[in-house]
Amino acid sequence: xxxxxxxxxxxxxxxxxxxxxxxxxxxxxxxxxxxxxxxxxxxxxxxxxxxxxxxxxxxxxxxxxxxxxxxxxxxxxxxxxxxxxxxxxxxxxxxxxxxxxxxxxxxxxxxxxxxxxxxxxxxxxxxxxxxxxxxxxxxxxxxxxxxxxxxxxxxxxxxxxxxxxxxxxxxxxxxxxxxxxxxxxxxxxxxxxxxxxxxxxxxxxxxxxxxxxxxxxxxxxxxxxxxxxxxxxxxxxxxxxxxxxxxxxxxxxxxxxxxxxxxxxxxxxxxxxxxxxxxxxxxxxxxxxxxxxxxxxxxxxxxxxxxxxxxxxxxxxxxxxxxxxxxxxxxxxxxxxxxxxxxxxxxxxxxxxxxxxxxxxxxxxxxxxxxxxxxxxxxxxxxxxxxxxxxxxxxxxxxxxxxxxxxxxxxxxxxxxxxxxxxxxxxxxxxxxxxxxxxxxxxxxxxxxxxxxxxxxxxxxxxxxxxxxxxxxxxxxxxxxxxxxxxxxxxxxxxxxxxxxxxxxxxxxxxxxxxxxxxxxxxxxxxxxxxxxxxxxxxxxxxxxxxxxxxxxxxxxxxxxxxxxxxxxxxxxxxxxxxxxxxxxxxxxxxxxxxxxxxxxxxxxxxxxxxxxxxxxxxxxxxxxxxxxxxxxxxxxxxxxxxxxxxxxxxxxxxxxxxxxxxxxxxxxxxxxxxxxxxxxxxxxxxxxxxxxxxxxxxxxxxxxxxxxxxxxxxxxxxxxxxxxxxxxxxxxxxxxxxxxxxxxxxxxxxxxxxxxxxxxxxxxxxxxxxxxxxxxxxxxxxxxxxxxxxxxxxxxxxxxxxxxxxxx
Numbered sequence: 083x084x085x086x087x088x089x090x091x092x093x094x095x096x097x098x099x100x101x102x103x104x105x106x107x108x109x110x111x112x113x114x115x116x117x118x119x120x121x122x123x124x125x126x127x128x129x130x131x132x133x134x135x136x137x138x139x140x141x142x143x144x145x146x147x148x149x150x151x152x153x154x155x156x157x158x159x160x161x162x163x164x165x166x167x168x169x170x171x172x173x174x175x176x177x178x179x180x181x182x183x184x185x186x187x188x189x190x191x192x193x194x195x196x197x198x199x200x201x202x203x204x205x206x207x208x209x210x211x212x213x214x215x216x217x218x219x220x221x222x223x224x225x226x227x228x229x230x231x232x233x234x235x236x237x238x239x240x241x242x243x244x245x246x247x248x249x250x251x252x253x254x255x256x257x258x259x260x261x262x263x264x265x266x267x268x269x270x271x272x273x274x275x276x277x278x279x280x281x282x283x284x285x286x287x288x289x290x291x292x293x294x295x296x297x298x299x300x301x302x303x304x305x306x307x308x309x310x311x312x313x314x315x316x317x318x319x320x321x322x323x324x325x326x327x328x329x330x331x332x333x334x335x336x337x338x339x340x341x342x343x344x345x346x347x348x349x350x351x352x353x354x355x356x357x358x359x360x361x362x363x364x365x366x367x368x369x370x371x372x373x374x375x376x377x378x379x380x381x382x383x384x385x386x387x388x389x390x391x392x393x394x395x396x397x398x399x400x401x402x403x404x405x406x407x408x409x410x411x412x413x414x415x416x417x418x419x420x421x422x423x424x425x426x427x428x429x430x431x432x433x434x435x436x437x438x439x440x441x442x443x444x445x446x447x448x449x450x451x452x453x454x455x456x457x458x459x460x461x462x463x464x465x466x467x468x469x470x471x472x473x474x475x476x477x478x479x480x481x482x483x484x485x486x487x488x489x490x491x492x493x494x495x496x497x498x499x500x501x502x503x504x505x506x507x508x509x510x511x512x513x514x515x516x517x518x519x520x521x522x523x524x525x526x527x528x529x530x531x532x533x534x535x536x537x538x539x540x541x542x543x544x545x546x547x548x549x550x551x552x553x554x555x556x557x558x559x560x561x562x563x564x565x566x567x568x569x570x571x572x573x574x575x576x577x578x579x580x581x582x583x584x585x586x587x588x589x590x591x592x593x594x595x596x597x598x599x600x601x602x603x604x605x606x607x608x609x610x611x612x613x614x615x616x617x618x619x620x621x622x623x624x625x626x627x628x629x630x631x632x633x634x635x636x637x638x639x640x641x642x643x644x645x646x647x648x649x650x651x652x653x654x655x656x657x658x659x660x661x662x663x664x665x666x667x668x669x670x671x672x673x674x675x676x677x678x679x680x681x682x683x684x685x686x687x688x689x690x691x692x693x694x695x696x697x698x699x700x701x702x703x704x705x706x707x708x709x710x711x712x713x714x715x716x717x718x719x720x721x722x723x724x725x726x727x728x729x730x731x732x733x734x735x736x737x738x739x740x741x742x743x744x745x746x747x748x749x750x751x752x753x754x755x756x757x758x759x760x761x762x763x764x765x766x767x768x769x770x771x772x773x774x775x776x777x778x779x780x781x782x783x784x785x786x787x788x789x790x791x792x793x794x795x796x797x798x799x800x801x802x803x804x805x806x807x808x809x810x811x812x813x814x815x816x817x818x819x820x821x822x823x824x825x826x827x828x829x830x831x832x833x834x835x836x837x838x839x840x841x842x843x844x845x846x847x848x849x850x851x852x853x854x855x856x857x858x859x860x861x862x863x864x865x866x867x868x869x870x871x872x873x874x875x876x877x878x879x880x881x882x883x884x885x886x887x888x889x890x891x
Contacts, residue, residue, distance in 0.1 A: 101342015
């Protein structure tokens with residue numbers, strides 16, 4: 083069996099085939115070991131296949147989104163193929179709804195993708211998901227929003243972002259021409275750059291960093307996890323190889339047979355990974371990022387990358403088995419290590435995290451961009467090296483800690499420590515996969531928690547929990563009259579579920595220069611003031627006003643947000659008695675003949691209040707008695723609506739009332755952003771669930787290692803039982819033997835994960851907000867794994883603690 087042959091390839095194939103037969107025909111224990119290997123490898127392969135499918139899925143989603151683009155105005159003149167398009171996006175019970183009003187100019191209007199006929203007035207075509215929602219009882223409120231429009235068709239897949247997207251095109255004849263929110267197009271899908279959407283996403287540093295680090299954190303543990311998975315049950319296999327040596331197999335043959343067993347597990351793992359990949363295609367289709375979605379048919383792995391995975395995984399598994407067997411001497415009478423235990427060196431293990439930190443530190447310490455292929459590779463490589471450094475440091479840390487435990491403590495502790503001191507290789511190997519996975523999960527969770535914080539500069543004020551019951555209603559059109567705005571304010575005030583409503587007319591003003599008109603379109607901060615006209619109750623939503631009566635005017639400077647950088651460069655307040663030009667940026671004709679207004683000498687300066695109204699930091703607040711709303715040439719109308727928190731659908735009634743009054747009104751419900759889980763929440767939850775899943779799989783491998791070590795110590799356990807050692811002492815020793823590596827691995831993983839997360843947050847200048855609940859969940863899951871491994875190993879421990887275990891022949 084061990085004789086050298088003239089055909090090494092044939093000999094390799096024969097030995098590998100024998101290893102495969104041992105893996106699939108080794109009885110119940112062999113099947114369990116092979117199944118765990120296949121499951122571990124399969125999880126890694128599934129992640130790799132999903133990663134290889136991401137480029138095609140993103141490219142397809144961006145192409146669909148570009149194909150239905152309706153924002154490029156090539157020619158403002160009407161034609162046979164042109165049509166007016168108005169954006170009427172809305173939200174229904176936390177679900178975004180993409181909407182467009184369409185009005186053809188000619189008899190052959192351009193058609194959006196997925197639509198065979200443009201709907202006429204009172205008609206609409208909808209996506210399948212929206213059609214199902216409108217037909218269900220849950221869509222009753224949404225049906226009222228469309229004012230009885232009939233559904234005459236459905237949008238095909240080529241016109242949707244994803245299978246669950248809610249979208250519609252509604253016909254109308256009320257659009258009068260190009261205005262704010264209304265454009266004229268001559269065809270859909272005409273964009274300045276077909277890759278603009280992808281490039282715009284790629285040029286967002288925070289999003290780019292999150293994607294890059296997420297990929298590194300998910301893919302780096304895959305390599306470690308696959309390497310660990312092919313070694314499940316290694317000690318049991320080594321004893322079987324000793325039996326082969328007894329019947330004449332040489333050492334090279336046993337190594338090839340061991341590689342065959344690993345090959346069988348990896349091949350089954352490839353099949354398992356393919357099945358898992360097919361199973362997750364549909365759930366992946368529910369995820370939306372940057373308003374893009376994917377259909378299950380879009381999730382197609384790249385053929386070349388898939389072939390690389392199919393070849394690399396078995397080859398790596400065979401390589402890992404051969405390298406591992408180099409330090410194992412399989413003799414006919416047992417298994418020994420080929421060399422005495424050597425002291426593990428730390429210096430080369432620290433080179434990996436040091437190299438990773440060296441790659442990331444220049445970008446964290448300076449202002450280097452993280453956009454670009456080279457920078458992206460640097461971030462991915464640096465993150466991967468830091469995570470791999472965790473797996474490299476763990477064996478040294480475990481050896482160093484166990485060596486310092488000494489010989490004191492209770493008997494159960496002494497037994498566990500002695501076992502770990504004899505060999506920490508199996509324990510470190512089993513736990514290394516979990517340390518890398520948990521470290522990556524902690525780093526990404528810390529990054530996601532930081533990037534989700536609300537930046538005051540991104541909004542008009544910081545969100546508060548009470549904002550969930552507020553709605554902002556406004557119009558993009560700058561042609562509102564005072565009577566039209568008053569009618570809107572009253573309509574919203576009378577809506578079901580509304581407690582109060584505060585409406586104002588918004589415009590602008592600049593200093594009127596004597597003898598010459600103000601320059602049109604001048605919006606520079608030193609010369610432009612926000613102007614709001616409303617009653618006293620409405621003005622109190624913009625500033626801290628104590629006394630107010632009709633005819634009063636107030637001046638306010640600043641945003642009202644503490645430590646807002648915008649407040650550092652705001653224009654100074656106009657002096658009472660100054661002459662101001664109203665609506666300075668309407669048109670050149672209006673600028674040459676401006677409407678002027680003199681700021682009363684009684685104007686009082688008041689402190690600003692954080693608000694969502696669209697006003698410049700320097701504000702002039704006037705009541706109708708002081709400034710006639712008719713003087714405003716281009717005002718917009720905005721309303722702050724306060725909802726009844728006991729009415730769950732109050733915001734939907736407000737949206738319905740706004741749509742009925744003017745379909746072009748936009749409604750911003752602050753509670754949507756506070757309650758709706760975004761893509762960051764989805765990724766964070768997936769990472770936490772993945773971390774718990776990896777813990778469970780590693781726990782299964784750790785259980786096999788513990789059971790095999792117990793079988794090796796059969797005679798020792800029987801001797802201890804014969805000497806009267808209590809069973810609870812041996813049970814606790816198994817608990818300590820399992821807990822020490824896992825606790826050390828988790829401590830190392832959490833520490834390195836927090837360090838990596840802090841470094842990454844410096845890249846994007848975000849605050850540090852650790853997700854302690856997520857870390858606690860992973861720690862709790864690790865504790866549960868320790869208890870589960872101990873409990874499942876106790877039956878075998880009791881069975882081995884019998885006097886007949888001392889019998890020998």
